[in-house]
Amino acid sequence: xxxxxxxxxxxxxxxxxxxxxxxxxxxxxxxxxxxxxxxxxxxxxxxxxxxxxxxxxxxxxxxxxxxxxxxxxxxxxxxxxxxxxxxxxxxxxxxxxxxxxxxxxxxxxxxxxxxxxxxxxxxxxxxxxxxxxxxxxxxxxxxxxxxxxxxxxxxxxxxxxxxxxxxxxxxxxxxxxxxxxxxxxx
Amino acid sequence: xxxxxxxxxxxxxxxxxxxxxxxxxxxxxxxxxxxxxxxxxxxxxxxxxxxxxxxxxxxxxxxxxxxxxxxxxxxxxxxxxxxxxxxxxxxxxxxxxxxxxxxxxxxxxxxxxxxxxxxxxxxxxxxxxxxxxxxxxxxxxxxxxxxxxxxxxxxxxxxxxxxxxxxxxxxxxxxxxxxxxxxxxxxxxxxxxxxxxxxxxxxxxxxxxxxxxxxxxxxxxxxxxxxxxxxxxxxxxxxxxxxxxxxxxxxxxxxxxxxxxxxxxxxxxxxxxxxxxxxxxxxxxxxxxxxxxxxxxxxxxxxxxxxxxxxxxxxxxxxxxxxxxxxxxxxxxxxxxxxxxxxxxxxxxxxxxxxxxxxxxxxxxxxxxxxxxxxxxxxxxxxxxxxxxxxxxxxxxxxxxxxxxxxxxxxxxxxxxxxxxxxxxxxxxxxxxxxxxxxxxxxxxxxxxxxxxxxxxxxxxxxxxxxxxxxxxxxxxxxxxxxxxxxxxxxxxxxxxxxxxxxxxxxxxxxxxxxxxxxxxxxxxxxxxxxxxxxxxxxxxxxxxxxxxxxxxxxxxxxxxxxxxxxxxxxxxxxxxxxxxxxxxxxxxxxxxxxxxxxxxxxxxxxxxxxxxxxxxxxxxxxxxxxxxxxxxxxxxxxxxxxxxxxxxxxxxxxxxxxxxxxxxxxxxxxxxxxxxxxxxxxxxxxxxxxxxxxxxxxxxxxxxxxxxxxxxxxxxxxxxxxxxxxxxxxxxxxxxxxxxxxxxxxxxxxxxxxxxxxxxxxxxxxxxxxxxxxxxxxxxxxxxxxxxxxxxxxxxxxxx
Numbered sequence: 001x002x003x004x005x006x007x008x009x010x011x012x013x014x015x016x017x018x019x020x021x022x023x024x025x026x027x028x029x030x031x032x033x034x035x036x037x038x039x040x041x042x043x044x045x046x047x048x049x050x051x052x053x054x055x056x057x058x059x060x061x062x063x064x065x066x067x068x069x070x071x072x073x074x075x076x077x078x079x080x081x082x083x084x085x086x087x088x089x090x091x092x093x094x095x096x097x098x099x100x101x102x103x104x105x106x107x108x109x110x111x112x113x114x115x116x117x118x119x120x121x122x123x124x125x126x127x128x129x130x131x132x133x134x135x136x137x138x139x140x141x142x143x144x145x146x147x148x149x150x151x152x153x154x155x156x157x158x159x160x161x162x163x164x165x166x167x168x169x170x171x172x173x174x175x176x177x178x179x180x181x182x183x184x185x186x
Numbered sequence: 187x188x189x190x191x192x193x194x195x196x197x198x199x200x201x202x203x204x205x206x207x208x209x210x211x212x213x214x215x216x217x218x219x220x221x222x223x224x225x226x227x228x229x230x231x232x233x234x235x236x237x238x239x240x241x242x243x244x245x246x247x248x249x250x251x252x253x254x255x256x257x258x259x260x261x262x263x264x265x266x267x268x269x270x271x272x273x274x275x276x277x278x279x280x281x282x283x284x285x286x287x288x289x290x291x292x293x294x295x296x297x298x299x300x301x302x303x304x305x306x307x308x309x310x311x312x313x314x315x316x317x318x319x320x321x322x323x324x325x326x327x328x329x330x331x332x333x334x335x336x337x338x339x340x341x342x343x344x345x346x347x348x349x350x351x352x353x354x355x356x357x358x359x360x361x362x363x364x365x366x367x368x369x370x371x372x373x374x375x376x377x378x379x380x381x382x383x384x385x386x387x388x389x390x391x392x393x394x395x396x397x398x399x400x401x402x403x404x405x406x407x408x409x410x411x412x413x414x415x416x417x418x419x420x421x422x423x424x425x426x427x428x429x430x431x432x433x434x435x436x437x438x439x440x441x442x443x444x445x446x447x448x449x450x451x452x453x454x455x456x457x458x459x460x461x462x463x464x465x466x467x468x469x470x471x472x473x474x475x476x477x478x479x480x481x482x483x484x485x486x487x488x489x490x491x492x493x494x495x496x497x498x499x500x501x502x503x504x505x506x507x508x509x510x511x512x513x514x515x516x517x518x519x520x521x522x523x524x525x526x527x528x529x530x531x532x533x534x535x536x537x538x539x540x541x542x543x544x545x546x547x548x549x550x551x552x553x554x555x556x557x558x559x560x561x562x563x564x565x566x567x568x569x570x571x572x573x574x575x576x577x578x579x580x581x582x583x584x585x586x587x588x589x590x591x592x593x594x595x596x597x598x599x600x601x602x603x604x605x606x607x608x609x610x611x612x613x614x615x616x617x618x619x620x621x622x623x624x625x626x627x628x629x630x631x632x633x634x635x636x637x638x639x640x641x642x643x644x645x646x647x648x649x650x651x652x653x654x655x656x657x658x659x660x661x662x663x664x665x666x667x668x669x670x671x672x673x674x675x676x677x678x679x680x681x682x683x684x685x686x687x688x689x690x691x692x693x694x695x696x697x698x699x700x701x702x703x704x705x706x707x708x709x710x711x712x713x714x715x716x717x718x719x720x721x722x723x724x725x726x727x728x729x730x731x732x733x734x735x736x737x738x739x740x741x742x743x744x745x746x747x748x749x750x751x752x753x754x755x756x757x758x759x760x761x762x763x764x765x766x767x768x769x770x771x772x773x774x775x776x777x778x779x780x781x782x783x784x785x786x787x788x789x790x791x792x793x794x795x796x797x798x799x800x801x802x803x804x805x806x807x808x809x810x811x812x813x814x815x816x817x818x819x820x821x822x823x824x825x826x827x828x829x830x831x832x833x834x835x836x837x838x839x840x841x842x843x844x845x846x847x848x849x850x851x852x853x854x855x856x857x858x859x860x861x862x863x864x865x866x867x868x869x870x871x872x873x874x875x876x877x878x879x880x881x882x883x884x885x886x887x888x889x890x891x892x893x894x895x896x897x898x899x900x901x902x903x904x905x906x907x908x909x910x911x912x913x914x915x916x917x918x919x920x921x922x923x924x925x926x927x928x929x930x931x932x933x934x935x936x937x938x939x940x941x942x943x944x945x946x947x948x949x950x951x952x953x954x955x956x957x958x959x960x961x962x963x964x965x966x967x968x969x970x971x972x973x974x975x976x977x978x979x980x981x982x983x984x985x986x987x
Contacts, residue, residue: 028641030702034587037813061704063754063761063812064681065688092704106584115911145746153911158516158584164538166913171525172531174517174582175516179817180911 009082032092036062037099040179042154044142046081053082055152057179060091075184076122082142083127086112086154086178100138103156108186110176112137113155114166120183126166134163144185153180191756205830209254210263213280216246220285220492224914226264228287244389257761262286268449268895283674286493287889288352301968307397307653308458309664309722309802311738311779311792314338315390317415321984322934322950325439325461327428328362328382328390332410336849337394337792337833339868342966343377343757345466345975346478346507347545350380351395352827354853354867355407358745361398363411365486365499367571368401370599370625372639376967377757379501381549381575383429383482383667385441385459388415389842393411393831394719394775398617399650400605403668404742408797414486415444417453424944426986434978435477436536437463452496454487464538465508469958469976474534475541479503479697494558503549508540514582515759518908522919523881525970544759546578546591564616573599581756592756593638594630601671613656621648627746636753639746642676652720672714672743678750679705684763694766710750724782734779746767748802748822754812761810764819771824773798782816783865789836794829801827803857803864806904806921818921825859829867849873854900863901869898869924869964885938894929898924898964925969928961930954945987952980 015122042055053076059068076082103110107130114124115139122144126135160173217229219539225246233250235258238704242248263269267286274282288810313335323331329340329348341356349356361367362380364387391411398409425444441455442642463478466473481504488497510663514528515521524531550573557567579593605619623646629637652666682704685691687897699707722736750857751764774797781790807821831853838846848874875891901924935983936950958977962969 003896022322027633027699027707028629028637028679030679030705030707031631031636032703032705033633033636035583040813057813058812059813061681061683062811063685063817064704065685065686066808068811068813080254102584109584117914151911152912155911159582172523175512175815177813178517178519179813182908 038091047081056180111155115153117150121145121148211253214249215282217284229264310397313392347379347926352408359407361405371575374747401669430982435463446674450495451490458483468973475508479506497555499553509543542580550574569603599625618651641680645673667719670716716741761819792833796829798827800824829855845877863900870896889934897927924964925962931956948984950982
């Protein structure tokens with residue numbers, strides 16, 4: 001008798017467990033990656049006259065199968081100084097989320113690095129600082145030399161060593177963005 | 187209880203002399219053991235009121251003469267049994283079988299010998315780890331304890347995530363049975379350690395093959411059975427406390443357990459463990475963020491009677507594990523920098539803090555079981571178990587998401603098992619059973635990261651039958667079969683680009699539920715039918731030599747990770763792709779063991795061959811550009827695999843006190859379609875130890891162990907090239923080359939002190955990696971980034987009471 005009671009108690013407990021965990025039939029909520037950077041937009045404005053040059057890298061599916069798309073709006077003029085700025089966007093959200101603001105806010109944990117490929121005659125310089133007075137790199141200047149071609153790479157590192165000697169090797173940290181553009185100086 | 191009954195019956199009947207005219211009746215019969223019906227010779231039967239006493243002969247038979255018609259009280263006693271009183275009604279010549287509880291000899295022993303677990307295959311050689319041996323690993327993990335056996339290696343992620351690997355196979359291919367419950371703890375992930383506290387286990391059995399059809403037919407690699415210690419049926423209260431202190435990790439673990447048992451069969455055991463370590467260290471640097479904080483508790487209670495019984499078990503396990511900071515990477519260029527550096531790129535001062543990246547896993551397990559024996563049918567048992575596994579994985583995240591988990595999975599599993607164990611004849615035993623399981627996985631979308639494992643419901647139904655036949659005293663034959671049906675109902679979001687690039691839009695367009703933005707919600711409903719079987723024989727040549735032969739067929743349905751993976755796996759810093767079209771893996775394994783058991787020289791040699799069709803492997807296929815740089819894409823695919831090797835164990839006693847132990851394991855794994863080696867196969871290794879033992883000097887034990895691990899020289903080449911803008915060069919990222927061979931020395935010692943007649947203190951001192959060697963282990967997934975642990979001094983105190 002005792003056994004039968006126990007048996008029924010157990011079955012009851014079992015069925016309770018099962019019925020509790022039975023979810024309703026609604027479909028799961030979609031997840032759009034929150035920290036995703038889909039777009040890197042670099043604007044180069046010549047000091048003095050001339051049109052802005054934009055460099056853009058866009059990868060709307062993040063780590064999905066589609067390849068990132070690079071667009072460069074034109075070539076740079078020789079022997080010119082450009083004021084540069086970088087905007088990072090998450091365009092999977094609507095309206096697009098401006099991630100640059102977050103980078104700026106946590107400036108002490110981030111830094112942009114500019115890598116100039118061989119053959120390309122230009123120099124870069126930081127034009128902004130984080131809260132500790134170290135370079136951050138959202139704002140910068142580009143000074144072009146003679147006509148040439150090559151790559152210009154923008155790398156955003158997260159938690160780099162700060163201060164550093166402004167090279168990637170010294171800074172360490174983790175790569176959040178890596179964008180290499182083919183640049184032509186005319 | 188029995189004594190009380192006896193006293194009452196004595197009062198009631200014993201004092202009243204039966205009055206009757208006819209007093210030449212005989213009472214005859216046998217005295218047998220309650221449990222296995224073996225005859226008990228030398229049992230003493232005393233008839234109250236007549237002062238008559240007889241003993242049973244060698245066949246357990248007795249005859250009492252000169253009895254009158256009426257009721258007698260008879261006391262039956264035997265040196266190894268509880269004395270019991272019976273009332274017998276005599277009418278003419280009467281026969282009666284007395285059954286005694288044959289338990290007493292077990293009570294005097296610390297470990298209870300005998301086959302406490304008879305459900306596994308009897309024709310596979312089994313390795314066991316005793317309680318005492320397990321206590322050596324009190325501060326470690328289940329994987330560490332198993333690693334001490336030949337043929338078992340571990341797939342590590344750092345030093346705290348230790349996954350057992352049997353004959354080269356791990357994760358979903360190894361079934362772990364914890365106290366009669368098959369563990370459902372998201373074992374598919376290579377970086378998911380089993381959620382068991384090694385201190386909650388009484389003894390551990392390892393079956394290198396699919397030998398436990400009761401728990402599933404999918405154990406392609408093997409089965410690990412963890413059991414609680416059997417509690418004796420007597421009034422008793424006992425327990426133990428173990429305290430460990432380790433220099434490396436600067437941490438400690440405390441575990442305590444207490445058991446209360448009653449002579450009427452009721453018992454309860456409570457146990458708890460707390461383990462806390464800070465950052466571990468190599469000989470040269472701190473392994474930043476490798477701390478552990480583990481808490482667990484279990485409660486075990488039940489009623490143990492011969493005819494029926496009841497058992498309840500609940501365990502709680504929570505583990506927070508830091509993952510080496512330097513292993514957290516952006517893209518392939520970070521990976522290159524980390525691999526090319528001798529030292530980890532992040533080394534900070536020692537701390538107990540566990541920061542991101544880290545894992546936080548909680549596992550609840552509850553089980554209720556009852557059994558009853560029915561004459562002519564056998565032992566019928568019914569079990570219900572429930573498990574809840576919550577896995578949180580934290581990556582380094584920024585901004586508002588900084589403290590949010592990247593992975594938040596909750597897996598609930600309900601299982602009902604009905605088993606029947608029946609002795610058809612004295613020689614043939616048949617076990618049959620049915621299983622029904624419901625599992626549901628919930629991936630919390632609030633992580634803000636696309637789900638690694640989708641939401642799914644899974645239903646399993648299984649049935650099995652295993653028969654063994656004692657053909658002669660020397661030969662035992664065994665056959666078994668199992669059939670499983672699995673139905674999986676998942677909700678999976680695919681990225682439109684991936685969906686199309688994999689041609690799923692043509693293959694599986696019917697499973698689309700809705701399309702939103704750049705994602706497609708699908709509802710895959712998959713069914714798998716799996717058959718498994720085992721057949722084998724055990725032959726004893728004489729008392730020393732024994733031969734085991736076993737063939738097993740195992741089939742495993744693909745796991746959710748293999749089916750649904752799609753996207754970046756942060757902890758592996760690679761993009762992983764599953765395949766919706768996978769079918770079940772089918773393995774044929776032949777294993778043999780030739781064993782000699784002898785006081786002086788014992789050995790066992792166990793060759794095996796395992797041929798696996800549609801083996802699911804993950805391997806690199808391409809490089810994918812993302813905004814974070816390049817990532818390697820690893821895709822699951824099915825191929826035919828062949829694994830073979832052997833394990834060798836030997837022990838030689840020079841004198842009574844001095845012994846040499848030897849272990850050697852050899853495993854090779856090949857992908858037969860590609861004609862190349864399989865990845866992550868354990869390198870050849872050997873362990874040799876000299877053990878000195880002196881029971882006269884406080885049971886002194888001294889052991890020096892040498893462990894040599896050869897270089898794994900067979901591995902597939904998965905290296906890839908990545909363009910590095912700084913140097914404008916293409917560099918090879920070497921994720922394939924195995925590390926060099928290494929040699930470790932370990933020292934172990936212990937002394938026992940009797941504090942009181944009922945309590946004992948054991949003091950142990952241990953040093954691992956005595957020579958403080960720097961080395962890397964091929965089976966550690968973080969081997970690219972850091973060395974293994976340096977020297978570790980361990981002090982442990984064990985108090986039995």
